[in-house]
Amino acid sequence: xxxxxxxxxxxxxMNREFFNSHLYLSMATYFYDINLDGFAHWMEKQxxxxxxxxxxxxxxxxxxxxxxKVGCVEAPPLEWSSPLAAFEDAYAHECKVSGEFDELxxxxxxxxxxxxxNFLQWFLEEQVEEEAxxxxxxxxxxxxxxxxxxxxxxxxxxxxxxx
Ligand code: FEO
Numbered sequence: 001x002x003x004x005x006x007x008x009x010x011x012x013x014m015n016r017e018f019f020n021s022h023l024y025l026s027m028a029t030y031f032y033d034i035n036l037d038g039f040a041h042w043m044e045k046q047x048x049x050x051x052x053x054x055x056x057x058x059x060x061x062x063x064x065x066x067x068x069k070v071g072c073v074e075a076p077p078l079e080w081s082s083p084l085a086a087f088e089d090a091y092a093h094e095c096k097v098s099g100e101f102d103e104l105x106x107x108x109x110x111x112x113x114x115x116x117x118n119f120l121q122w123f124l125e126e127q128v129e130e131e132a133x134x135x136x137x138x139x140x141x142x143x144x145x146x147x148x149x150x151x152x153x154x155x156x157x158x159x160x161x162x163x
């Protein structure tokens with residue numbers, strides 16, 4: 001049986017992951033709005049992954065016999081000043097999420113909740129990948145600078161994202 005404290009923390013993280021999904025969906029709409037459909041597709045895939053993260057937490061809470069508490073999701077921003085600004089925001093956000101999982105690990109250790117500690121390992125690895133994949137786009141957008149041709153090439157490349 002999971003402790004009330006840990007169940008509350010996992011519920012909070014589940015709702016944060018639903019927000020993350022909305023954030024990337026909002027970024028997708030920004031990219032559609034500026035006619036970069038490839039980046040919009042990339043963001044939609046990212047939003048799907050975030051929903052999967054939330055559902056992993058949901059399933060864990062269910063399996064551990066905790067009450068699942070689906071809450072409100074705050075509205076994400078709608079606009080960014082440039083494609084680079086959107087991806088820089090995404091990168092900063094992923095670093096913040098990594099910190100959230102680090103805190104969950106510390107709590108699980110403090111509570112001697114080794115089952116949750118084991119469950120959280122997957123997220124620690126996932127966050128390393130998430131930070132790297134977003135940073136890759138940031139670096140490429142910086143290289144593209146003000147070149148519309150380079151931006152369109154990147155839009156095509158990232159529009160091919162499959163998972
Ligand atoms: Fe689920 Fe990208 O953090």
